[in-house]
Amino acid sequence: MESIARQSVKLCPFLNNASSSMQSVKRLQQSNVSAIAKKCPFMGKAMQTAGYASSAAANVAAANARNSESDLRSSDDVQESAFVNHGTREKSFDYDGLFEQQLHDKRTDRSYRFFNNINRLAKEFPLAHRQHEEDKVTVWCSNDYLALSKNQQVVDVMKRTLDKYGAGAGGTRNIAGHNKHALKLEAEIAALHKKEGALVFSSCFVANDAVISLLGQKVKDLVIFSDELNHASMIVGIKHASTTKHIFRHNDLNHLEQMLASYPKSQPKLIAFESVYSMSGSVADLEKICDLADKYGALTFLDEVHAVGLYGPHGAGVAEHCDFEAHRKAGIASTEHSTVMDRIDMITGTLGKSFGTVGGYVAGSVKLIDWLRSYAPGFIFTTSLPPAVMAGAAEAIRFQRSHLDLRQDQQRHTTYVKQGLADLQIPVLPNPSHIVPVLVGNPELARQASEILMDKHRIYVQAINFPTVARGTERLRITPTPGHTNDLSDILLEAVDDVFNTLQLPRVKDWEYQGGLLGVGQPEYVPEPNLWTEQHLSYTNNDLHPNVREPIVDQLEVSSGIKA
Template sequence: MEALTRASMNVCPFVKSTSTQAMRKLANNSGLITKAQVCPVLGPALQSKREYSTPSKVVQAQASDNLAKAPASATAAAVTSSAQILNNFNSNEAAFDYDGSFKDQVSKKREDKSYRYFNNINRLAKEFPKAHLAEEDDKVMVWCSNDYLGMGKNEKLLQVMNKTMLKYGTGAGGTRNIAGHNRHAIALEGELAALHKKEGALVFSSCFVANDAVLSLLGQKYKDLVIFSDELNHASMIVGIRNSRAKKHIFKHNNLEQLEAQLAMYPKSTPKLIAFESVYSMCGSVAPIEAICDLADKYGALTFLDEVHAVGMYGPHGAGVAEHLDFEAHLKSGVASPNYKTVMDRVDMITGTLGKSFGTVGGYIAASANMIDWIRSFAPGFIFTTTLPPALMAGTTESIRIVRRNIEDRINQQLNVRYVKKQFADLGIPVIPNPSHIVPLLVGNAADAKQASDALLEQYKIYVQAINFPTVSTGEERLRITPSPHHSKEVSDQLIEAVDSLWSDMRLKRVADWENIGGHCGVGKLNAKPVENLWTDELLNLRNGDLNENVIDPIVRQLETSSGVRV
């Protein structure tokens, strides 16, 4: 209809010779319809019944306007005219079947076995890592939680949250722009900046929101920006890059040669950003952070590092893999910065979550003071999102301080991970090789992965969620196991025995079977180099007493960027 209107403005003698004001007047008093009826084109069209859909809302609005503005004596004629017009615009077509479309699309997911059913898992704080199902006496052992250190049950954290909630209530009352700032946000952002040894930090409702908000803002503000993204990046980063509308290049996972070739396509003066993760949660691989920083320096790019699955578990204080790479220096300096530029210093932006190792919920970004103030001032994902509740922020601040000074939790987790991986290796259970805390068991198809997950839950009271498309590619379906410091040897042995029996009962491929077909996802690959764990044997001998005393109860300065920098 819009195209017809535009065309008529050029060819119709009446439209070309009539002013906009006159046309509007004719439309208001129904004179336009009279004129149209004598038109050789529109006249016959108005007399015939249309065979296609037309927006009825517009026609109804015209009729309503006519009745409202017409003189009282003309009301009856206007009603008759309006009814005739509505009748002429009736459609023989049925409305789109939205509900049927939804059902069809979900049915396709059921057919390809990628449909996901959420089990009723109720984590028990006092019995972690246990949970109960629908009935409280029906308990299972959870082996796939991202509460990697079990901080969700920490007594000190629970006390702080309860005390804060009773004093300040359950919610923040709105966004910071509306409800104002508070001491809990100031303290938390100061703690996060200190953890990553950055000038500033900003808290979001989740790290998904943080990644989307920051990446999309960068592309929208810098129109010439080119983003280089690892092919295995999390969905939040993919969405943020897409929403940025920036030009992008996707490089193969951890492939520095391809990344450099892509970077070299542009002048150094062109704004660039390399987006990647430290630990990739579904396969457990780790990014070559220092080498990526080298390329960023060489080609003039910013670095955006997602440490979601690394904070709390790597580095002497739990700041992530970037801290881990200068382990000795950070161990000695504690909350202070080493006397040289570390890998963590070289990374421009670090994002992380509060909902995994820190045991609460939320996300954040740590960066320079200027960048944090810029994001705070321009990112819709921050400006228009309700602030996290005071109790949650206070509890998270306490959690970060506990995690920082407790290296033994990180070490005990790694010891449990090593034990589980070794036992599986001895039994030929196909663990996708990696240097991190993730234990992915390769299954290879969605139906078997779902059946294996169900069998573990129903027969062995063990909860391990099946991972399928789109989280992983089709044909790479797996069970993802995440040992914590609280999974004892006895509990681990129960898991190992159950998985071994299940693999035999279902006749799932073991390592030798994958070898016979040339290997897959790193499993059964001949002449593969042994994987070196991030936590070395030497580091696993450390104890809390080896930490610098300044990490016990550090005084963390208030960040000016949290409230807004005063001029």
């Protein structure tokens, strides 16, 4: 009883202020409880209201409390507490009901996702089979842009590494150490982007989140400026950064500058943007963004996920493509003058698209990479990529670096498809890149279009709905590769035309009648020229600098940690 009394004195302001703690405890144990309670401004009023004014009732309550003391003491699990345990008085929360309702909401608004069973065949690319091996379809929406996942050199290196070093890395680099495959891969990435260092993550989603969030948490008063169409990984990173952010209209650099100008140059800033935006195919003006960063004292964070392997003479992305001639002539060496790629502070990319494997990375200065290696939880506490994966990724980077023809074929096939769709009045969001977004504008019709292509024409093109794209802009996203030759493209064009006829989907003239959308059917819209010029497409692999063929790339000290 004494323990209950002590706890009551501590929690009750009336008892605590009335006298010393010991006196209050003795009064609770020895005195008439109701008499004390009546003097309390809260309990006294409550007792009157509830009809508990009689001392007899109070004494009964005290007796019940004394009787319950032995029950409390008999349980080892019960700690002294003045709080009432409601655990047995209410029903448990209906978790399944919540899940069911939110899934129902997604089905209702047509944003529920169904994943197709697609098993890409390495020996028959771009063919894949569905559940059964004889049920084959042509894949037209893969992000394996250069088909390097099936490249024999890449596969052979991975097989040899797997046989020699096993399936897994053994843990995080912090615990299990790293290996020569990690060292080689990070050196190849740094050389590709002509940066001092690089760090490999389990995915580029993790890399983007880790880098941006750490900057926000460690750089006091950092302000982040983000393009409104940035990838979800960057949005999550900005959220985790827990700092001030501003979102500028897509590729609207005047809007960006207005925001930058509202802060002193001395305040830390970060501009986060992509080179190629994967769902629209639009491309950022990297040079002008670098100019704004210099003018207002900002760091630049560039996501090249959908550009590495596809742009630049060596596949380093749009940043390299901006100075195509300078990099072509220099090969893997530094150029004679500063380039856009030099001006970007940090470049993130993926190993899971054009490089055909899996993983992500960031490239930048030695100090930046060492800082990220030392502080980023997304790197420190994540198991390393398997040795075979890292060896395969490094081989893919080396292979594509000297094979300009892969990028050129991919561009030529993209141009052929875009022109064929234009001839059929099929609405395609205009862009200067390799992405072919066919506008549908309705989630249910986009799903039906994808199903007809699959079931009737044996063509796999996934429908893209909210939240990946805004409501009312639903689309089919087509991505040709070097393996999608003109004969396959003709089959695709005929199939898409049939789908538009079957579902009576709006064509370009229909969008014009409605006023247009996203550059489709908008008479005032001025299309941008393709990033790949006729001059770029005229080069051969022999026009690349000899140093890109089997170059010796030095190991990076920062990959292991820089010794003082």
